[in-house]
Structures are given as C-alpha cells and as structure tokens.
Amino acid sequence: MSKAKNPAGGKDNFTRNLVIAVVVGVALIMLVPTILSKQTDTSAAIPASVSAEDGYGIVFNKELTGVPFIEIYEDFQCPACARFESIAGEYIEELITTKKAKVAFHTLSFLGGESQIAANAAACAADEGKFLQLHKTLMANQPSENSGAWTSSYFSTLGLGLGISSPEYDKCISTNKYKGWVNNVAEEGSQRNINSTPTVLINGKEIDRDTAYASLGDFMLAIEKA
C-alpha cells in the first residue's frame, strides 16, 4: 500500500503522523514521571524509628532479639486493614508495650491520594512518639476512600487531639516531609511481592489467610507458635 501514489497522500499522512506523535507523546508524558517516582530514593528523609534494613517500616522494639518479629503491611484507607486492626490491634499494642514482640508497620499507599497523606502524617507522628495513637485513631475512624476527609489541616487538628504540640509536626504535615519515604515503603512492598493489604508476616512467614486475619484467637496462636 504505497501511500505516495495517493494524490491526497501528503496531507493525509500529515494529519496521521501528527495524531501518532501526539498519542505517543502523551503516553510518554504519563509513563516517564511514574517510572522515575518509583525509584527508591535513598536520600529521602526518613522518620527516626525507621531504617532501610527493615524495609523502611516504622519499627517498635527494634533492640529485642529472640522475640517474634511481626511485620504489618497495610494501607490507612483499606477497609480490611481497619477490620484487622479492630480485631488484633489492641493485642499487638500490648505485645509492643510489654516488649514481647518486635513490630514493623509498613504504611503502603495502594489506594493513592489520601493514603499517601495519611502515611506521611503517620511518619510525622512517629517522630513525636505518637504513631500507635494516630494509627489507632485513623483506623477506627476510616472515611470512605479518597473522599477528601484527610487533608493537612485534618492531621494538624488530629495531632492536637493526640497531644502533639510541636511546630515541627505541623511543618512535617504541611510540607509533606516524608513523601520520598512513603514512596520507598511502597517500592519495598512491591519488591517483596506484597499483593494485598493487610499482609501480616511473623518471622518472615505470612499468617494463614483463611483464619488468622479474622480471628484474634488464631492470630494469638500464630504468635505463640512463632
């Protein structure tokens, strides 16, 4: 099909080529920034209780050895995560305060937008020693997905409610200080093949998806066995 023989070919090809160029250009504009943002940024600011070795998770009882290591991958906006928190949250908190387990929280942002705002805020609260409190409050009052409820001012107010009065916290929220860290957590989760939230691992092994997420008894049993 040699288009050159078509008398109107030159003009047709111009329109056609223009459309191709625009479509391919738009696709690249969508693709390139996403790929770049998916690179782990080792220079990103990280909260005090976080280390790259623990997969950028927010870690409690880091110094303990010989206790079960619980890793929790979750998204603040995911309803199943709120359900798991309501079932096992209190017990996990108790394990942390009584130093019976080492616990790492990985705040993924699968659901986009407000999950990222919440994950950043959680890191800001971690710097103030209030991560667990913020975590509990958010999960217990989870709004529907990306409904516009979770804004900077929401988290500033929430901070006051949790007894955080430092100006650094507000600044951390409003400047989205841990944006790079939030990306790093997501990237680490994707490299570790975390394919649903919540995902809970004990000593590196996922708990039974059929039972341990929905029942405190089964979850406790899984910890005992570890």
Added chain:
Amino acid sequence: MKNKHLVLQPWLGLIARLTLGGVLFAAGYLKIDKPDISQMAVRSYEMLPISIANILGLVLPPVEIALGALLILGVVTRVAAALGGFTMFIFIIAIAQAWAKGLNIDCGCFGGGGSVAAEDTRYLQEILRDLGLVFLAAYLVRYPFTKFSIDKKPREISEAIGDVE
C-alpha cells in the same frame, strides 16, 4: 453475500474499532492513577519475575490508553489492532495459566486485581471477553479501512476492491 459484506464492512469495522479501542482506553484510564495497584495486579499472576512484573505494571496502562486512542481515532488501524489483539492474546494466556495454577486472583483488567476469594474469580468470563476482542482485532487487521477514520483508503485499493473481494 460478498457484496453485502462489501457494504457493511466499513461499518462493522467502525464498531470493531470503537469496541476494541474503547475497552483498551477504559482499561488503561482506570489504572493510570493507581500504579501500585497495577503493579500488584501483574505480580499476582505469578508469571514473571517480580522486578519485570513491576515494570510491566507501570508500562501497561499508558500503552493501553495509546492503543485505545489510536483505534478510536482510526489512525494506523491495522498496526494498532494487531498490537491490541496481541495484548489480549497475552492476557488470555496469563489468565488461563492463573486458572490452571489454581490462583485466586482478579484479572485486574480495569483496575483492582490481586487476591480474591475463590468464589469471586471470573476466569471463564474474562477469557471469553478477551477472545471476543481478539476476534475484533483480527477483523480489523484483515479489513483495516473503516468509516470515520483518519486513515484514508488508498485510491488504488478503492478502485480495485471489486476484484480483490
């Protein structure tokens, strides 16, 4: 019969183009702002090494949008249809192997994806839908000149078409 198809072909082609293009465009558009979920959906097929699955999860949505847009506009229809059909063919293989392996996943075709409860899998419907789309793509590769497209039918083909068919 042949003459009837001659009249209908540009219109059938238009329907095929808009259906295949519309599905591709929608599939890409619904995933483009959720890259983490798109990556997860590809990973959960357990078909590719994790790092490659993660790249594919990022590349797939804009590619689907681009192919969809080309088909809707009717630009380089034959090439776009061939690539779109090839994509659907790969999806069929991926879904079939997930089914055969006994994975419980959502295809993640239009966003979502990842593990689901066993009774919520839709493998057969997903495969049948994609087979239909492969068929439309094949039709467009065979008859790429359709109504309301930017692609113009070259004159020598228009003149010769009586003999060709």
